[in-house]
Amino acid sequence: MAVRDLFITRNIDELVEETGGEGERLKKTMGPFTLTALGVGAIIGTGIFVVIGQGAELAGPGVILSFVLAAITCAFSALSYAELASAVPVSGSAYTFSYATLGEIVAFIIGWDLILEYGVSVGAVAVGWGGNVNEFLKATFDVELPKAITAGPFEGGVVNLTAAVIVLAVMALLANGTRESVRANFVMVVIKIAILLFFIVVALVNFASGNLTPFLPEGVAGVTSAASIIFFAYIGFDAVSTASEETKNPGRDLPIAIIGSLVISTVLYVLVAFAAFGVAPTKQLSGSDAPLATALREGAGIPWAGAVLSLGALIAITSVVLVIMYGQVRIFFAMCRDGLLPRRFAKVSPRTGTPFDLTIVFGVLIAILAALIPLGVIVEMANIGTLFAFVLVNLGVIVLRRTRPDMKRPFRVPGAPVLPIIGVLFCLLLLAALPWETWVRFVVWLAIGLVIYFTYSRKHSRARTGERTELPAAEQV
Template sequence: MSGSAPSPGPTVGWRRVLRRKPISTLVAESGADTGGGELRRSIGVGRLTMIGVGSTVGTGIFIVLNQAVPEAGPAVVVSFVLAAITAALTALCYAELASTIPVAGASYTYAYATLGEIVAYLVGACLLLEYGVAASAVAVGWGEYLNALLGDVFGWQVPAALSAPPGEGGVLNVPAAVLVTACCLLLVRGAKESATINAITVGIKLLVLLLFVAVALTAFNADNATPFAPFGIAGIGTAAATVFFSYIGMDTVSTAGEEVRDPRRTLPLAIFWCIAIVTAVYVLVAVAGIGAQPWQAFEGQEAGLATILGNLTGSGWPAIALAAGGVVSIFGVTLTTIYGQTRILFSMGRDGMVPAVFHAVHPTRRTPVRNTLIVSAFVGVLAAVVPLSTLADLTSMGTLVAFAVVSTGVVVLRRTRPDLHRGFRVPGYPVVPLLSIAACVYLIWELPWQTYAMFAVWMTLALIVYFTYGIKKSRLAQPSPAELDTTRP
């Protein structure tokens, strides 16, 4: 035997699961064909902001308000503000990482560069919950607004058995499946076309929400806001955790890192505009809605905002306009959240963490067609058969975990790579990232135990897949010096 044993390589033991992907490699891959094809850079600040707003405005207001108000009462306005503060703190962290690592993959990619492969894989699993389940959640509510519109205009509605999932009075949510199919076909056509359609839907939804605010405020009654917090601080926290999935838009912005022009500048600007627009709209609509009817009336109310306007105007044109706006809005939300999930899987496929089919790009459309088809099938099935309340809490859990990891990544990268060029730097460092982590942990604590159980099952499945597939197929499993340096992220 030789005198001294060789030092363990980077793929031995714990170092194997904690291997990190160099940022130089990530950036180089984002501009080169790595086997599956290259995405087209065609999106600017305006369209990217609209992607973020489109994936956000609609979920918390058109649908989840009816889930959150019974938990917090009129104090749901505070819940939205609390969720917004958490999102804003995390948005600053996203902006720094997005300007430093301007590639597709969002939280997954950032974790791979800063915290290691197994953490990145689990974050990827969280993002699948965040996007796939969020898309399903908002698709579930589409049938409610479609029926409200059909009832007001034609006096006919899709039968309850075919417009709601099991557990919510139905057998199969057919409208949700139809919605997901339409979004799938548009995404297959191209990212630029999808972004344009999304920008149009965002403009429509903002107009109808402003209409709601204008009409509802004319009937504002301060008595509806008393008692303001019937369930105390606990109720406010629980509602904040429920509505937090409404703030996934900034994460969706960062998933487009390889399809935007001048990403180091475009990504931070779009993230800031997204969070500012979303927070303003949410608070305005929540205040107007609470003032227009007693908070007890929100529970079990379908197509809530359209119903409120219908009650105020006698089902006149404002209610019809809002129902139509809900139909258009939820289409836009579903479109952008499915888009976000396909881009996460695109990055994971490039890294070998999921099958290569998710990284394959159509040679002429320059979109991940098969990836989009698989994701849409998964989202469509969930939307057709799973109740909304279950989906909303699962999405919040996945989102909050991913956000906490991003904030942690900022701290790690500042310490390990202070030399990196950063197009934006978090102000008040390290206080802001630490506050972001603390806020995320608080909202996670407020989620119901059933959500913890389902999340634990999901994470267990993710670990099984990682140790049986991802760890072996990872492109870093047989690294070259140019691809792997475990001493620097």
């Protein structure tokens, strides 16, 4: 086996034209507003409502700068995602982009990585949802669910039933249809933005500048370490690209949604972080499962406002679970359709227009993960998977500019290859700040994937067998 054989690529024109045979075609239902809402729905959730408490432990008020650093890291990658998504509007996100530019072995690795990233991301936000259920119940009804059903066995509980329940509920919604799911997500996005604006106003009214000192208790190193965790707050804009095949005008709408959702979320994050540290000292925010609700309840002394924030967190986190699970299923769907994983899973329900069976399988598996694994471990695994994907997407832009310079690109990264290279360097900076245990888990996961690739995927890959499915008639939208 020649090494060169591992880097076989899929023809981009064929990928764009060929969207699967009968039973493997996704419905085109999304426009720019629903796509942008999809991105905001995926981004704003556990990161700002939960992970800000972990960041406060590492950097104090300097976590505000951590949000900025993480946003800058994402900005370069967002531009690269926008170019590739508009040029290769096929379900699968970074997996499909890599297949078209860097080769099959790289595509499989990144697809396998994305399955991990999205799966553990859903698990993490579901665990955060469970924590906010108790915050809401305490603030509103002065009751609390027992730890046995709100924490996993590694955190002093038995099973995190609340986390499992929200995953299974979202699974049912996604399996029922994409149109219904994006409508529900749009409503939730509007509500959670309104609640975050409410928090900013209330916190600024009760602002105490003394809470911001010392601003950098752990120095620049603390800001960087916190950014490697806070980065989790930005995971999600890449989920927009998984909807490429279900977008009515991908060349125009995908770049708008990817970049727009990141900008909207960044502005809100920085304002919320500034307001949070202005209303409550670091010691009250550090380690809290619901830091924003804590800030208003203990910092500002407004219990009812804390209840509103807890409700907002529940809504926000629900939309994140919805969008990220949606993205994971589409990536696995694309890999199955390409033959790298069993083709029998690449089936679309004629009733719902969704990969129904695949959605159920992933929903059950993620519910088990969320019920048993601690939040901190899940967040770190999600971050390393995402940063690795971002590195390859940036490299994909550089490679495709050299190999297909005349290819139609509705959106182009300005200043390429400089900006994609900077994007790679920022990702490497945050990767270096992650704990070594996270790297070990990641390498083990990739090793399992390589075993599957060499024993199954290479033999069944459609890029090698030359199989092309019969194209169905164009679907009316």
